[in-house]
Amino acid sequence: MLGKKMKIALGVTGGIAAYKAAEVLRLLQDRGVTVQVIMTRAAQEFVRPLTFAALSGQKVITEMFGEGNAEPNVDSAVEHISVAQGIDALLVVPATADSLAKFAQGIANDFLSTLYLATAAPVIVAPAMNVNMWEHPATKINLETLRARGVHVIEPGAGYLACGMVGAGRLAEPEHIATETIAILGISQDMVGETVLVTAGPTYEPIDPVRFLGNRSSGKMGYAIAEAAIRRGARVVLITGPTALKPPSAAEVVPVETAEQMRNAVMAHFPDADVVIKTAAVADYTAKHRSDQKIKRKGEMMLDLVPTTDILAELGQRRVKPAQVIIGFAAETQDGVSNAREKLRKKGVDAIVMNDVSRVGLGFSSDRNAATIVTASEEIEIPEMTKLEMAQRVLDLAVKLRASIRSEVTSR
CATH class of the missing domain: 3.40.50.10300 (CoaB-like)
Incomplete structure (x- = not known):
């Protein structure tokens, strides 16, 4: 070990922008960060866990108890606690309206929402959703609640959305998400461009x-x-x-x-x-002269x-x-x-x-x-x-x- 590497839990929720979380993972790794991926069931409808496992080199957590439909055991039953205690930050990309609502209301019915309640590490969310969902009063109230609790929100951009509408709700660019995450965690970025x-x-x-x-x-x-x-x-x-x-x-x-x-x-x-x-x-x-053949042992050698x-x-x-x-x-x-x-x-x-x-x-x-x-x-x-x-x-x-x-x- 050269020193403790920073570890981030990357939560991936069920939105069309889920595929962009793979690029965020790569960018974080490029900055020397270890990434543990947690996927909701809905996220797996957009991207397979194998993609993130191959990129991160680590098991992707997809279930609250055990892997897949495996029987729960003591280790898996408290895995959310061990992950919560072992990370330097929880980053959610994309953060859907549903996940923001769960976090705001304290609902813990899957691994990611339970991890959110269990961790004392900084929490960062990068929302992405339809413009009407983004502008809905319920979403705004949930975001206000989360911000008041210290959750960092990486604002979405505006533009053409997957649903065909135009407006706010587009996931921020992966490079921006990675850079903001590093900055929030206090890692200096004073050598960018060098x-x-x-x-x-x-x-x-x-x-x-x-x-x-x-x-x-x-x-x-x-x-x-x-x-x-x-x-x-x-x-x-x-x-x-x-x-x-x-x-x-x-x-x-x-x-x-x-x-x-x-x-x-x-x-x-x-x-x-x-x-x-x-x-x-x-x-x-x-050596001034290098032998092309192995030099045989014959006593002293100069x-x-x-x-x-x-x-x-x-x-x-x-x-x-x-x-x-x-x-x-x-x-x-x-x-x-x-x-x-x-x-x-x-x-x-x-x-x-x-x-x-x-x-x-x-x-x-x-x-x-x-x-x-x-x-x-x-x-x-x-x-x-x-x-x-x-x-x-x-x-x-x-x-x-x-x-x-x-x-x-x-x-x-």
Whole structure:
């Protein structure tokens, strides 16, 4: 685990717009959110549960007791309570007039309406219905009741409706629903429109077909930054060395193995990047001569090594966009801050995140980390926390640096 992922229960009720809930699900997943789908019986007349199960990778809840017509048991009888306690929000898309009425009146005769009463998490509804139903006094009163209780309403749009009428009641666009949901939950969207280039993991420098020079990097820090940037609305290009991690589904993943391959991939994507964060542990040396055949064991062996390209320093010298921010990572075992400050100066970048990898239980392969961020003007201590939490701290700095550089450029 890189950190706790946000989980949303997505309620789908029986309206023609039910199919659009599948797109909302995908957009939420792109932002790093885990989605549990609950469908009413009427919703299943418009979209099959299999669609949502395939997209979410999770069981779709369709019945109050058990699955389908299965006999109820203790687990299924209290499932609405466990779901209610395990979610960060309940989002209903589309919210029909019937579902709004149930919520407003406290009627709990299916899983979704019972979940609404059982959860203390924020509730968000995206209504969709015929214009006359939307404008009916009963619907208006129900919405007023729900708003007074703190329910967030994502207003429908106006236009041609499925019934052939024209007017209000059309489901808001899926992108708008996803963005509003994220905003309501307090997840910053300050990187929308930005491209973030992240490098992660180790590089492997071949000695022969079965041996290589490498390091202990797991890639967890870089993957956490990629996930955090996606949550904040950024387009993410993740250039990754060999790891056992599953990358965020919305990242554009470029797999590499050697330092040379990583350098080529970084340079290919560098012109589009607004922010570059290099967490990858790139090998400093590679074998001067690589054997095409396995080298047999014959006692002592000498390796001739040559330096690899210093990718971070090359980036610092070749900025190609205004306000382009470059942040490097440095694993240190002694004199960490002074070494980081020297790297900051030599490589010409905006910040160095220094990890003291001599600390037990942090850094390599761990889900937790601590660091000192060194910039030209300050040293920022980051106490021990999850790597996903640290990723947000690093991105906070990137946003701050971007704004500062923009301000300097404007004032010239």
